Amino acid sequence: MTRQKVKLAFITNDSARKATYKKRKKGLMKKVNELSTLCGIDACAIIYSPYEAQPEIWPNNIGVQHVIARFKRIPEMERSKNMLNQESFIRKQVTKTNEQLKKQMKENREKEMTEVMYQCLTGKGSIENLTLPDLKDLGELVDQTLKDISRRIESLKIVSPNEAAAAAPPLPQAVVGGSSSSMVVDNVSGRDEMQRGTQTTQWFTDWMNNPSEQNLGLGPNRIWPHPFFPDC
């Protein structure tokens, strides 16, 4: 069956609409049948169309009446819990799709930031073109990676404290940050910050509130005295 992208709107061409109706009705009835058989459940379908006086139904009149009767036995309060019309159904779809979209965007942002991080690390990219939100996200990622590295080092030391390190290939040049090499990641868009909530990197926030804070716990390559705060 050819898969064409059909626009979700009323088909104004009469014959096209009729053809679509026939095809889809057949598919729908088949699907109700499958669902009922595979899951061993009661189901029914009633379709009113301009093409027939009588509605198209599944499974048959007796079956439909049985299902309706079963439905009517349910108390009023219970019934309306899962009753949907087109509007409420599509609304539900919109909500669900929105959530999926947000999740995917967040995931993509993390992946993108990982690439930025490695590019900056190897001097293929420069941090000079990053915006403040980007830098914040980068900072969080670097922190997380540092944690992972430390954890990994610890676990390796526990396993065999005397083990010589695996033969490492030649060290890269120390070309970290601030380089004039061509900007590879200039397509990092200034999107909204990742919604990290309580996971906001403490050192970054501390710094933002009090830039002259000295105890940021930086490594052996600290750059002091600070060019902007020479008195610190």
Add this chain to the structure above:
Amino acid sequence: MHRPSKGRKKIEMKRINNMSSLLVAFSKSHSGLFKMASEMCTLCGVEMEIIVFSPTKTVFLFGHPSVQTIIDRYLKQNLPPNRYLKQNLPPSARTSQLEQRYCNTKTQELNLQLTNLLAQLEAEKKTSEELNMIRKARQESFWWDSPIENLGVEQLEKLKVMMLNLKNNSINQAEKIVMAEAANLTEVLCMCGSTWLGGIGPSV
């Protein structure tokens, strides 16, 4: 269209044995069924109802224009024929009647919104795959790009130093930006100030 996760396995047309598979199948299928119904209503302007009882005895209903109207209409069918004779309208009148019914702007809006969201989701998924490929290519080139699990202690220590450097530089860079923005803001405020005071010379 490339759909990596949609495998079509031939399922035997009888009740699923495994209860958890059955529940999963139900949950996926019944919303798919409603989706088909909703699309049909939009595309073809028909009115319909689907009632489904879940394996856990919960009832799910989809009805257009509403659950109750379709049930009522169906049950009234058993009355004498002239009751539904007015449904046998001439084709042209029926079409415009349908279009009128369809002119439910809210549904139209929602459908449009849904279509847009689905397109965006599709684009993001594509981006995701592209990023995966970039990552894979990167990890095959340099040792420091490999996943952490593949590195030895010495390499990890070196990587740690590189990361700390980067952290440092990020802070400095962020600082620069904030300072620059603050300087700009001060300048703008000064200019506004002098204008507001009727141009009484530059302030500061």
